[in-house]
Amino acid sequence: MDRTEVYSRLKGVFADVFDREVELKDETTAADVPGWDSLTHITLIGAVEDEFDVKFAMKDVVGMKNVGEMVDKIIELADE
Amino acid sequence: MPFTTVDYICFFAAVFFGYYAAPQRARWWLLLGASWVFYGWMSPYYCFFLAFTVALTYWAAAGVAANFGAEKKWLAEKGKTVERAEKKAYKSGMEAKRRRYVAAAVAGLLAMLAVFKYLEFIFANVSWLGGALGWQWKAPALNLILPVGLSFYVFQSMAYVIDVGRGEVAAERNFFRHALFVSYFPQIMQGPIGNYGRLAHQFYENHPFDYNQAAGGLLRVAWGFFKKVMIANLIADRINPVWGSAGDYHGAIFWGAVLVLYAIQLFADFSGYMDIACGCSQMLGIKLDENFNCPYFARSVSEFWRRWHMTLSGWFKDYLFYPVLRSGWNTRLRKSFANRYLASTVPTSVALAIVWAATGLWHGASWGYVAWGVYYGVFMILGVVLAPVYDRLHRKFPGLLKNPAYMLFQMLRTFAIVVAGYSIFKPADMSVTVQIWKQAFSALDGGGVNELVHTLRRTALPVLGWISLMFAVDVVHYVRGEGVVRGIFRKMPWFARWPVYVAMLWVMIYFGVYGSGFDQFEYFKF
Known part of the structure; x- marks a missing residue:
């Protein structure tokens, strides 16, 4: 799976969770997206896991700093 | 010690x-x-x-x-x-x-x-x-x-x-x-x-x-002592007898004032302790995590808990709330709902109920503390359930969240919820809580003013003065950040700041309430 594919599917997940189109870049953080609080974060993580059929470790759930890191992690887990 | x-x-x-x-x-x-x-x-x-x-x-x-x-x-x-x-x-x-x-x-x-x-x-x-x-x-x-x-x-x-x-x-x-x-x-x-x-x-x-680190830390320690001996202990000295004989006091004014005073006492006590802890550690060059960030200025109950006892709420978030939300059974519960609103609301509410019952129980072994935890759990769950309503309201009136009057309303509403919660927290005994509410509304005659005056006696004015000082410092903290007031002091020439230090010390020694019976902090019992 390459980054472009991950990004396009991820955009769908974000749109679903936040109920609107969200512009995503590697540097995007929770602070850039209105409504991305700790509760939505967990909903988002669950939706991402369902979409890519992966399971994040708790370390990654609380430790991911931006969308770029999330994409890296998805690729790493999907390739395992 | x-x-x-x-x-x-x-x-x-x-x-x-x-x-x-x-x-x-x-x-x-x-x-x-x-x-x-x-x-x-x-x-x-x-x-x-x-x-x-x-x-x-x-x-x-x-x-x-x-x-x-x-x-x-x-x-x-x-x-x-x-x-x-x-x-x-x-x-x-x-x-x-x-x-x-x-x-x-x-x-x-x-x-x-x-x-x-x-x-x-x-x-x-x-x-x-x-x-x-x-x-x-x-x-x-x-x-x-x-x-x-x-x-x-x-x-x-x-x-x-x-x-x-x-x-x-x-x-x-x-x-x-x-x-x-x-x-x-x-x-x-x-x-x-x-x-x-x-x-x-x-x-x-x-x-x-580092002289600046040490002096800044010492000033923070002094401020912590000030909050404890000039505000927390002074209020405690006056209102402590009330809790043991709630049946003797009546009137909404009386109980409203006592609960607000307790809110201030607890904040001065607990955050004063943190100032001493963080200040002493700063003097040794070691930074501790902050535990308070102007909690009584919070605009919602969930924001209050991101500002009050932050290391405990952070603990529950990382080690209980997230793991429960991500557990297999909670995920299955989420997937069992076809409706999106229910799929997100129900599992989250269940997790919140568990976390808040545990938070209550962490504070002490009594049903009163559990009830206090559940009290917050109910508000948290309401926040999740009503989120779409608030979202729609704020989308319809986009300027509302930045409107000072609305912000003030949100702050006062949150403060009122927190203060009412102390009627459960402080006695930690539901029968006393029920008695307090019964007594508060026993007679709608504006009674209790005399009892209030009698309880506070001559401390009313000085207490109000010290509380105003703490409030002013907290406003600066809220607007400009923690430690700004200390920074301003540290930049003043010595002949301007030393008289203030000496006056502060003098006031504490002569007017402070300390010594036997007043060296314990409210959170020691937890």
């Missing part, structure tokens, strides 16, 4: 001078020795609990670290040659072993808490339940002494073991260094609940004496 005692002032002066006189490599030993003296001061018996916590968490973290090491070695040797399925099976087997170490430590720590904090409560309930079912059993009187700070350092070390298990931090190999992390004296009795990744490395870094 409570902070507001002469013992502590002498103790800290000795630690401070010894710390900077000692060579760098010996300093952490000095902190370790000092921490155990500090903790064992009131009763050497407490040290057994600390030793048990240190030993158990050291053992579990070492077990996890050895397991990680073995896994790494195996992967390096065989990782490229074996099948993916075999690799996956090996890794999950190793993870299961790590989980067993973590679970053993968590169970051991919770068992210690259960016995010394909750056993009498459990016995009393079993006995009551037995009686209701016709089985007569009288619970034995245990009279166990709850070591001060137990809930704080148990939670701190539990988080450490879980972090090691998750692979977030590497385990500490040196037993005594680990002991220092668990027992560091400024935070052991009442928090802040330290995070290993942010705290432990600071003990071994070089902290050359």
Whole structure:
């Protein structure tokens, strides 16, 4: 799976969770997206896991700093 | 050793001078020795609990670290040659072993808490339940002494073991260094609940004496003392008798004022303690996590909990709320709903209910504390359930969230909820809470004013003055950030600031309430 594919599917997940189109870049953080609080974060993580059929470790759930890191992690887990 | 005692002032002066006189490599030993003296001061018996916590968490973290090491070695040797399925099976087997170490430590720590904090409560309930079912059993009187700070350092070390298990931090190999992390004296009795990744490395870094750091820390300590002896103790001195005989006082004005005063007392007490803890630690060059960020300016109940006792709410978020939300059963619950709103609201509400009942119970072994936790749980769940309504409102009126009048309304509404909650929290006994509310509305004649005047006596005006001062400092904190007022003071020429320091000290010595009966802090009992 390459980054472009991950990004396009991820955009769908974000749109679903936040109920609107969200512009995503590697540097995007929770602070850039209105409504991305700790509760939505967990909903988002669950939706991402369902979409890519992966399971994040708790370390990654609380430790991911931006969308770029999330994409890296998805690729790493999907390739395992 | 409570902070507001002469013992502590002498103790800290000795630690401070010894710390900077000692060579760098010996300093952490000095902190370790000092921490155990500090903790064992009131009763050497407490040290057994600390030793048990240190030993158990050291053992579990070492077990996890050895397991990680073995896994790494195996992967390096065989990782490229074996099948993916075999690799996956090996890794999950190793993870299961790590989980067993973590679970053993968590169970051991919770068992210690259960016995010394909750056993009498459990016995009393079993006995009551037995009686209701016709089985007569009288619970034995245990009279166990709850070591001060137990809930704080148990939670701190539990988080450490879980972090090691998750692979977030590497385990500490040196037993005594680990002991220092668990027992560091400024935070052991009442928090802040330290995070290993942010705290432990600071003990071994070089902290050359820095006059500005030390002076800034000392000023923060002084401010903490001021809040404790001039506000918290003064209010406590006046309103403490009220709680024991709630039936003697009546009127909404009286109880409204007493609950607001208690809100101020608790904030001055708890945040004053934190100022002393963080200030002392800052004087040693070690930064502790902040526990308060202007909680009474919060605009929602959930924001209040992101600003009040932040290290405890952060703990519950990372180690209970998230794991519950991500557990298999909660995920299945989420997937069982076709409706999107229900799929997100129901599992979250269940997780919130668990977290808030646990938060209540953490505070103490009584149904009153559980009820107080549930009280907040209800507001949190309402926040989640009504989120779409608020979203629609705020989308329809986009300027509302930035409107000062609306912001003030939100702050006052949140404060009122918090203050009403103290009628459950302070007595920690539902029968007293019910009595308070009955008494408050027993007669709608605006009564209670005389009782209020009588209770406050001549302290009303000075208390109002000190509260206004604290409020003003907190406003600056809210608008400009923590430590700004201290920064302004530190930049003033000496002839302008020293008279203020001397006046502050003089006021505290002559008008402060301290000494026997006033050296305990509200959160010691947790």
